[in-house]
Amino acid sequence: MLPRENILVVDLTSGRTRREEIPPELLHAYLGGRGLGVRLLRGRHTLPPYDPAMPLIFATGPLCGTAAPTSARLSVVSRSPLTGTVYDCSAGGRFAWRLRASGLLAVLVEGRSPRPVALAITSAGEEIVPADALWGMEIGDTVRALSSRGSVAAIGPAGENGVLFANVMMGEGNAVGRGGLGAVMGSKNLKAVAVDGDRRTPVADRDRLDRARADAMRLFRASPVIFGELGIAAFGTPALVDLMRQRRMAPTENFRRTVFEESSAYSGPAIRAAYGARKDGCFGCPIQCKKSGTDGRHLPEYETVSHFGALNGISDIHAIVRSNDVCNATGMDTISAAATLSAWGEARGRFPSPDEVVPLLRDIAARRGEGGLLAEGSRRVAEALGRPGLSMTVKSLELPAYDPRGAYGMALAYCTSNRGGCHLRAYPISHEILRKPVASDRFSFSGKARMIKIAEDVNAAIDSLVACKFAFFGASLEEYAELLSGATGGHHTPQDLKAIGERVCLTERFYNAENGFARADDGLPERFFTEPGSSGEGIEVPPIDRARFEEELTKYYRIRGLADDGSFPDPAFLSGQP
Amino acid sequence: MRDLIEKYAGKLARDRSAAPGRIGFAANDDAMVEGGASDLSRLSSDVLSRLSCLGMLAAVPSLPFPEYLVRRAAADVAALVPLDTETRTFLHDIPFVRKEELRADPAGRIASLLSARKGVVAEGIGIVAAGPVTLEQAYIHYSSVFHACYVKYLLDALRDGFRLPGEAEAFRAFREERLPAPSAEGLAFRPGPLGAPEEVLAEIRDVGRYTVERGLVDSFFGNISYRVGDTIYISQTAASLDELSGCVDPVPMDNRSTAGITASSELLAHRRIYEATGATAVLHGHPKFAVAMSMLCDEAGCPVKDCWKDCLRVRMLGDTPVVAGEIGAGGLAVRVPPVIGAPGKAIVYGHGVFAVGRDGFEEAFRSMVAVENRCREEYFRRLDARRGPGQSKSE
Numbered sequence: 008m009l010p011r012e013n014i015l016v017v018d019l020t021s022g023r024t025r026r027e028e029i030p031p032e033l034l035h036a037y038l039g040g041r042g043l044g045v046r047l048l049r050g051r052h053t054l055p056p057y058d059p060a061m062p063l064i065f066a067t068g069p070l071c072g073t074a075a076p077t078s079a080r081l082s083v084v085s086r087s088p089l090t091g092t093v094y095d096c097s098a099g100g101r102f103a104w105r106l107r108a109s110g111l112l113a114v115l116v117e118g119r120s121p122r123p124v125a126l127a128i129t130s131a132g133e134e135i136v137p138a139d140a141l142w143g144m145e146i147g148d149t150v151r152a153l154s155s156r157g158s159v160a161a162i163g164p165a166g167e168n169g170v171l172f173a174n175v176m177m178g179e180g181n182a183v184g185r186g187g188l189g190a191v192m193g194s195k196n197l198k199a200v201a202v203d204g205d206r207r208t209p210v211a212d213r214d215r216l217d218r219a220r221a222d223a224m225r226l227f228r229a230s231p232v233i234f235g236e237l238g239i240a241a242f243g244t245p246a247l248v249d250l251m252r253q254r255r256m257a258p259t260e261n262f263r264r265t266v267f268e269e270s271s272a273y274s275g276p277a278i279r280a281a282y283g284a285r286k287d288g289c290f291g292c293p294i295q296c297k298k299s300g301t302d303g304r305h306l307p308e309y310e311t312v313s314h315f316g317a318l319n320g321i322s323d324i325h326a327i328v329r330s331n332d333v334c335n336a337t338g339m340d341t342i343s344a345a346a347t348l349s350a351w352g353e354a355r356g357r358f359p360s361p362d363e364v365v366p367l368l369r370d371i372a373a374r375r376g377e378g379g380l381l382a383e384g385s386r387r388v389a390e391a392l393g394r395p396g397l398s399m400t401v402k403s404l405e406l407p408a409y410d411p412r413g414a415y416g417m418a419l420a421y422c423t424s425n426r427g428g429c430h431l432r433a434y435p436i437s438h439e440i441l442r443k444p445v446a447s448d449r450f451s452f453s454g455k456a457r458m459i460k461i462a463e464d465v466n467a468a469i470d471s472l473v474a475c476k477f478a479f480f481g482a483s484l485e486e487y488a489e490l491l492s493g494a495t496g497g498h499h500t501p502q503d504l505k506a507i508g509e510r511v512c513l514t515e516r517f518y519n520a521e522n523g524f525a526r527a528d529d530g531l532p533e534r535f536f537t538e539p540g541s542s543g544e545g546i547e548v549p550p551i552d553r554a555r556f557e558e559e560l561t562k563y564y565r566i567r568g569l570a571d572d573g574s575f576p577d578p579a580f581l582s583g584q585p
Numbered sequence: 586m587r588d589l590i591e592k593y594a595g596k597l598a599r600d601r602s603a604a605p606g607r608i609g610f611a612a613n614d615d616a617m618v619e620g621g622a623s624d625l626s627r628l629s630s631d632v633l634s635r636l637s638c639l640g641m642l643a644a645v646p647s648l649p650f651p652e653y654l655v656r657r658a659a660a661d662v663a664a665l666v667p668l669d670t671e672t673r674t675f676l677h678d679i680p681f682v683r684k685e686e687l688r689a690d691p692a693g694r695i696a697s698l699l700s701a702r703k704g705v706v707a708e709g710i711g712i713v714a715a716g717p718v719t720l721e722q723a724y725i726h727y728s729s730v731f732h733a734c735y736v737k738y739l740l741d742a743l744r745d746g747f748r749l750p751g752e753a754e755a756f757r758a759f760r761e762e763r764l765p766a767p768s769a770e771g772l773a774f775r776p777g778p779l780g781a782p783e784e785v786l787a788e789i790r791d792v793g794r795y796t797v798e799r800g801l802v803d804s805f806f807g808n809i810s811y812r813v814g815d816t817i818y819i820s821q822t823a824a825s826l827d828e829l830s831g832c833v834d835p836v837p838m839d840n841r842s843t844a845g846i847t848a849s850s851e852l853l854a855h856r857r858i859y860e861a862t863g864a865t866a867v868l869h870g871h872p873k874f875a876v877a878m879s880m881l882c883d884e885a886g887c888p889v890k891d892c893w894k895d896c897l898r899v900r901m902l903g904d905t906p907v908v909a910g911e912i913g914a915g916g917l918a919v920r921v922p923p924v925i926g927a928p929g930k931a932i933v934y935g936h937g938v939f940a941v942g943r944d945g946f947e948e949a950f951r952s953m954v955a956v957e958n959r960c961r962e963e964y965f966r967r968l969d970a971r972r973g974p975g976q977s978k979s980e
């Protein structure tokens with residue numbers, strides 16, 4: 008059994024707040040983070056994303072506040088205005104740690120405030136404070152204005168203006184990116200949440216936790232992807248730029264090609280040479296994969312450089328870094344923003360020039376001029392322009408910077424992901440490209456359905472703990488189950504955690520099904536089945552074989568216990584869950 | 586899946602870690618597939634059906650060492666804790682089940698242990714290993730458990746002697762009949778310096794295979810590299826040394842590209858060895874007697890507890906220096922380069938041997954063979970000294 012935990016429920020319509028205990032059986036069945044958030048949505052999961060009664064949930068996990076590496080994180084959960092799916096997104100920063108230190112595992116915000124407000128939480132209590140003066144402010148100014156109240160999670164103008172891919176930004180620069188949860192927060196007139204807890208998180212068995220931590224750290228050190236001299240601790244995720252170029256799977260010009268010859272202009276070493284790239288990262292994380300410049304600015308991640316770069320045919324590193332700055336300041340997802348510009352660029356016959364991108368991003372955040380349409384995301388833009396086939400999305404979520412023609416597990420995982428075209432649900436790049444924990448054949452579908460199913464469950468457990476996926480380039484659930492046992496005093500095994508992950512994945516899929524999602528939504532854009540990638544250097548990148556893809560998708564459904572059309576054979580599935 | 590089952594069964598037979606005909610696999614795609622010895626593949630599939638996992642392997646080890654370790658363990662012990670680097674880093678420990686625990690529900694008991702570990706030893710059955718993501722992983726985990734048990738048994742036998750009926754005889758048979766000395770005879774090496782990338786890749790591929798075939802490494806462990814100008818050609822992480830085709834990364838010495846992020850975790854050690862020695866070839870294997878002997882230290886009253894990572898001394902095994910240091914970003918990359926230059930070889934405590942070639946792999950390969958043979962001789966010399974040379978009865 009897990010220790011007792013509390014949740015803060017905030018009704019912004021009435022201005023009332025209450026702290027209550029989270030039913031222990033829910034913690035046992037869902038842990039925290041993504042799992043708990045998804046469970047707490049139950050009953051309201053079919054409401055429209057902007058319905059005042061739709062909850063916006065911030066949930067940390069049972070490892071937060073302990074010495075478990077990469078665990079000072081939280082998930083934000085709601086329903087996405089971009090995709091219409093249930094949505095969770097995880098981020099690091101001090102916020103999660105301070106939240107747990109205020110005696111809370113989670114905060115559930117519902118209702119809509121009549122005027123802009125911020126929520127301030129301490130160990131002693133919470134208050135809803137007016138935020139009219141903050142409305143319209145960018146992230147940096149908002150965070151500074153609230154800094155006396157602790158760690159801040161805030162929206163920028165994009166969230167206020169309902170940009171469908173608006174972020175919630177953590178004060179330290181971490182983004183709750185993807186899916187537009189910032190717009191949900193904006194629809195509630197909630198500008199920011201500040202937390203300043205000061206309690207220590209109790210640890211049941213410190214020796215056990217320390218031993219497990221040492222085990223995990225040894226695995227981090229043994230992993231070339233994490234602590235290798237070319238790995239993410241050294242270069243940040245842009246370490247992947249050169250690799251994706253070499254594997255010929257870097258999406259280029261709206262996925263028309265898969266090699267961008269000038270990508271070395273924004274590779275990890277190039278960013279380091281231009282900006283210094285100091286180590287930075289989530290609070291308490293030993294890996295510190297994020298990088299900041301010598302001037303303190305947060306430098307872009309792999310997805311950001313590749314999508315503002317190759318996807319839009321831009322090699323100017325300074326333009327790319329400035330694009331990242333604007334997204335961070337206004338609170339927008341870089342992947343969706345860049346991919347929407349790219350689809351729009353292909354539709355109008357010209358990708359944006361380096362100088363055009365920053366003004367366009369500002370227009371999007373303000374919903375000004377063409378920005379009004381672009382703020383709707385790539386699917387709606389492409390449809391409005393009469394070219395729906397140019398939207399490189401799955402379930403309306405813009406695909407990140409791994410071309411599915413270069414990794415068939417990734418192709419499948421984009422489609423089975425409950426939150427749309429996301430790489431992080433099953434993260435097959437880990438084995439198909441990075442060879443962790445072992446290599447798999449990236450140009451084969453063989454065995455991928457089961458691999459994706461298992462990885463989705465594992466990652467749902469990781470998101471419920473809440474730990475960082477990058478830790479799993481070295482460690483496994485073996486070490487994290489031990490960390491959990493040390494933290495709680497219980498006995499948790501990787502198999503228990505996988506079972507929790509499975510429950511979370513199925514619950515999400517069930518919610519989506521109730522919102523009308525079906526097999527037809529588990530598909531890739533046509534381009535990937537009809538156009539080849541950029542073959543060369545001994546690597547063939549053909550179009551994906553549709554029949555084989557469909558066959559593996561059917562296998563995936565069977566392995567998940569679903570019908571061949573992806574539906575639930577048991578319509579009462581949900582009532583059988585805790 | 587069937588082709589993969591055949592492939593890994595073949596590898597287990599070739600690397601002589603499993604008894605011929607006593608290997609059983611199961612793989613769970615959308616349906617369960619079994620292959621190999623029917624009793625063992627059935628057990629594998631029974632265990633697998635209780636876990637969220639892709640592959641399972643149950644096999645009888647070619648040597649009784651894992652079995653002996655279980656039978657020699659005290660009644661209150663439930664896991665083997667070998668102290669080699671492989672175990673410390675990846676396995677943590679190796680749980681085991683005794684025969685009497687296996688009577689009621691063997692698959693259930695084994696599955697419950699495998700729910701938290703990569704491999705187990707089941708008394709009277711053998712090693713059962715899981716492949717959470719691929720079938721290859723089950724093979725790798727089997728290999729790791731076998732390697733760790735082998736090394737631990739060598740050390741335990743040396744320290745405590747033989748304790749079980751028939752143990753001494755089995756060990757003598759192993760020593761006399763089952764243990765050919767590794768050698769470089771009959772192998773063809775390309776003389777250096779090599780230049781063209783195809784030539785370098787072909788030589789790396791061949792030498793990688795030799796290293797496995799001559800028993801200097803279990804296929805999945807170890808790494809190998811060759812330097813041409815400012816490029817290091819190095820085997821990728823998680824690559825099997827006997828299957829290096831397409832698994833070698835060219836990495837610039839100055840790290841101006843990060844495409845080598847998939848290179849071996851020992852890239853840093855290789856690079857520093859090249860910088861420190863001017864060698865052109867580096868070979869790293871895990872020959873078992875060298876691993877075992879590196880863990881024996883006579884230093885009395887030494888305050889260091891975690892010798893494997895914290896020992897600062899350079900000890901000598903014959904003419905080969907032994908240093909401590911964790912793999913990857915741990916201390917090994919700092920401690921090996923300064924000592925490897927003159928002797929051309931070094932052993933890392935509990936881990937394995939690095940050997941260099943000044944202009945090609947032959948020198949490196951011969952050095953590694955020599956180190957392992959020398960460690961073997963020394964091991965048996967100490968064993969004989971402990972027991973008296975002619976003794977063969979159980980103690």
Ligand code: SF4
Pocket residue numbers: 077078099287288289292293294295296297475476477478
């Ligand atoms: S690895 Fe990077 S993203 Fe993950 S917790 Fe650490 S700093 Fe944050």
